[in-house]
Amino acid sequence: MSLSFGLSIEVSEQYDFNKNSLSKIRQNPWVKNQWPLVYFIQNETQRIAYVGESTNAYSRIKNHLSNPNKSSVLNKISVIGSDKFNKSATLDIESNLIQYITSEGTYQLQNGNYGLINHNYYQQDLYKDLFKEIWNKLIEKKIVSKSLTEIENSELFKYSPYKALNEDQYHSVLEILSGLCVKESNRIFIKGSAGTGKTILATYLIKLLHSDISESTLEEYNDDELREINYIRSFQSKYPDAKIGLVIAMTSLRESLKNVFRKIPGLKPSMIINPSETFNLKEKYDLLIIDEAHRLRQYKNIGWMGAFKKNNQKLGLDDTGNELDWILANSKNQIFFYDSAQSVKPSDIDGNHFDRLLNDSNTLNLQLTSQMRVKGGNNYISFVDELLHTKRKTTEFFKIENYELVNFDSLNDLYTELGKRDKIHGLSRLVAGYSWAWASKNDKKAIDIEIDGLQFQWNQTERDWVNSPNAFHEVGSIHTVQGYDLNYTGVIFGREIDYDKKTGEIVVNAKMYFDKYGKNGIKTPEDLRVYIINIYKTIMYRGIKGTFIYACNEGLRNYLKNNIETFKNEIPFRILPFAEVKPYVNSVPLVDITAAAGSFSDLQIHSDFKWVELPFHITTKEGYFVCKIEGESMNKIIPNGSYCLFKKDSGGSRNGKIVLVESMNIQDADFGAGYTIKEYHSTKNIENDQWDHQAIVLKPLSYNIEYNDIELVDDEFENLKVIGIFECVL
Known part of the structure; x- marks a missing residue:
């Protein structure tokens, strides 16, 4: 039952799909009353199916039975009906079933993808709940097995050519087809910012132009859909057995799309090519569709200059030739999907090459404007652009309904919150600017990034990293996420980017x-600044449901805090009921420094403490304990009010380590008498293999220069005790 509507969804028994069963099918109440309905025809053994909708299902099913492609293959039919169905609702449900069943993988659909469009209609949001009920009933009947969330996180769903288009995209499709078939525009540019659905449109088009329209029942379609079918017919007449390629310059995205095309009837992974493969045919391609055209390369800063040079020579070009030249030379028609703001490397072709084509009178220029990826919509896209170009004209925090945009003072907090989202939604990843060397590329044990006591390696695979098994425990870069969708993105603004308060500008450190x-x-520092800002903009556009942000540099962190609400977490962990406590197995003690007075020596007296569960990424160990640290004396590492994890001191050198120290000789502005947390340094006197301390210096690590070193000498060592070694901020 649907709580929104108070009605039942009925998925009928499976009728035999043959002429002898027509009379029985006709008695179905939804069919009998010519009610708008959806139907599902299948062959369970061969795993082939067809989804349809109609207000005159009996007539439509008779037509299907007269089509040998269906009647000779499909053998069972189910009818899906409801007393709240209307034509708009059944079109929407049919479209959703096609999208999800195609991506679910149990069945291959005979459906084409023409006419798939999201229509707005009355109470559309309520019908979304209705679709969830329908899907659950299909699971109950074992027609499908995967949940909607599982499907939505798959690359097949994200790049499926069966995606229903929005109005903006669909009208672009009609313009593109008109350009190819009527206006004879052999060069078409579709511009659109990140998230406007350029890749979806590219895969939709290549499937569309390979559609079998011979059995289309024209009376079922509206005027726009009839135009679409007629354009397809015209193109297929003009280019029988058309040679069409989808050009993807980026290796990772190219491999992902090949995986998708392997699973779509009528498409082949060989249709996905890199720019060099445009030379493979003896004849020109009839059509090349170029996704992420801004990532096409020139003869500059690439690791395969020899092969690049040879391709230029094939066309009689010198080193000024580029991949754009290859595409133009090796195809009769081109469709470019382009966004100059996503050019992120000097090897990307200079924008002036594209400008010449864009300004050519023979080029058809189209623009995508609707935001499809980010639930924050175009307002969020505009905000990010204004934020990173320091053009915001308001001091209010940017907030938008249904989108989580949060700034973090602690990467530990960010990673913990990201982990929670990953458990619920999946596809939540850390992504950073290229501010750390990739040591682990050659040394698999090396740590690349260390922040707040957390240690990470860069992505350990360059292909389809976002879906790789260990991705959540690694950090991706622009090169592994551009072109991909994530549910949540944890963006680390690295050490190379900062905010200059004096100039009011974003600055970079080469x-x-x-x-x-x-x-x-790169010719000028400004060119590098533009590339780096483009990188972070592109990364911030990856998250469908939310973006979490951490900045390494204080200036940028403060700038972000003035524009984005900062995460507040009073206690970033769960305090266990005492009955659940298994000391140092599932929990560690929480110690109050302000009331510690010798309690560090009694950590085994379990009932004297609260015991807390550590975040999922930290292994509980004997000797660990947690303290809340107040004050600004260590704010380069430990933000004021942070809960920190320590391990009991077991001796050995402490030089350079952050320590929790107890001494009655210490007067600390933050902690008062008795305790402090500082970076430990000591000098020693060594005589006759014996040593003793000459001096111990406890250094603050603060952005506030008013904090001074604490220096202990002579008899001040006697009651000094190192309580714990700092591990990380929780």
């Missing part, structure tokens, strides 16, 4: 930028 091919050959 010395802290480690992308060799992304930096060499």
Whole structure:
């Protein structure tokens, strides 16, 4: 039952799909009363199916039975009906069933993808709940097995050519088809910012132009859909057995799309090609569709210059030739999907090459404007652009319904919250600017990134990293996420990017930028700044449901805090009921420094403490304990009010480590008498293999220069006790 409507959804028994069963099918109440309904025809053994909708189902089913492609293959039919169905609702449900069943993988559909469009209609949101009920009933009847969430996180769903288009995209499709078939525009540019559905439109088009329209029942379609079918017929008449390729410059995205095309009837992975493969045919391609055209390369900062040079020579070009030249030379028609703001490396073709084509009178220029990926919509896209170009004209926090945009002072907090989202929604990933060398590329044990006591490696695979098994425990870069959708993105603004309060501008530090091919050959510091800002904009556009942000540099962190609400977490962990406590197995003690007075020596007296559960990514160990740290004396590492994890001191050198120290000789502005947390340094006197301390210096690590070193000498050592070694901020 649907709580929204108070009605039942009926998925009928499975009728035999043959002429002898027509009379029985006709007695179905929804069929008999010519009510709008949806139907599902299948062959369970061969795993082939067809989804349809109609207000005159009996007539439509008779037509299907007269079609040998269906009657000779499909053998069972189910009718889905409801007393609240209307024509708009059944079109929407049919469209959703096609999208989800195609991506679910149990059945291959005979459906084409023409006419798939999201229509707005009365109470559309309520019918979304209705669709969930329908899907659950299909699971109950074992027609499908995967949940909607599981399907939505699959790459097949994200890049499916069966995606229903929005009005903006669908009208672009009609314009593109008109350009190819009527206006004879052999070069079409579709511009659109991140998330406007360029890749979806590219896969939709290549499937559409390979559609079998011979059995289309024209009376079922509206005027726009009839135009679409007629354009397809015209194109297929003009280019029988058309040679069409989808050009993807980025390796990772190319491999993902090949995986998708393997599973779609009528498509082949060989249709997905890199720019060099445009030379493979003896004749020109009839049509090349180029996704992410802004990532096409020139002869600059690439690792395969020899092969690049040979391709240029095939066309009689010198080193100024580029992949755009190859595509134009090797195809009769081109469709480019382009966004200059997503050019992120100097190897990307200079924008002036595209400008010449865009300004050519023979080029058909189209624009996508509707935001399809990010639930924050175009307002969020505009906000990110204004934020990183420091053009915001308001001091209010940016907030938008149905989208989580949160700034974090602690990467530990961010990672913990991201982990919670990953458990619920999946596809939640950390992504950073290229501010750390990729040591683990050659040394698989090396740690690349260390922040707040957390240690990460860069992505350990360059292909389809977002879906790789260990992705949540690694950090991705622009090169592994561009073109991909995530549910939540944890964005780490690295050490190479900051905010200059005096100039009011975003600034970059080239010395802290480690992308060799992304930096060499850049002519001016401003060019590098533009690339790096483009990188972070593109990363911030990946998250469908939310974006979490952490900035390494204080200036940028404060700038972000003035524009984005900052995460507040009073207690970032669960305090266990004492009955659940298994000391140092599932929990560690929480110690109050302000009332500690010797309690550190009694950590085994379990009833004297609250015991807390550590975040999922930290292994509980004997000797661990947690304290809340107040004050600004260590704010470069430990934000004021943070809960920190320590381990009991077991001796050995402490030089350079952050320590929790007890001594009655210490007067600390933050902690008062008795305790402090500082970075430990000591000098020693060594004589005759014996040593003793000459001096111990406890250094603050603060952005506030008013904090001074605490220096202990002589008899001040006697009652000094190192209680714990700092592990991380929780």
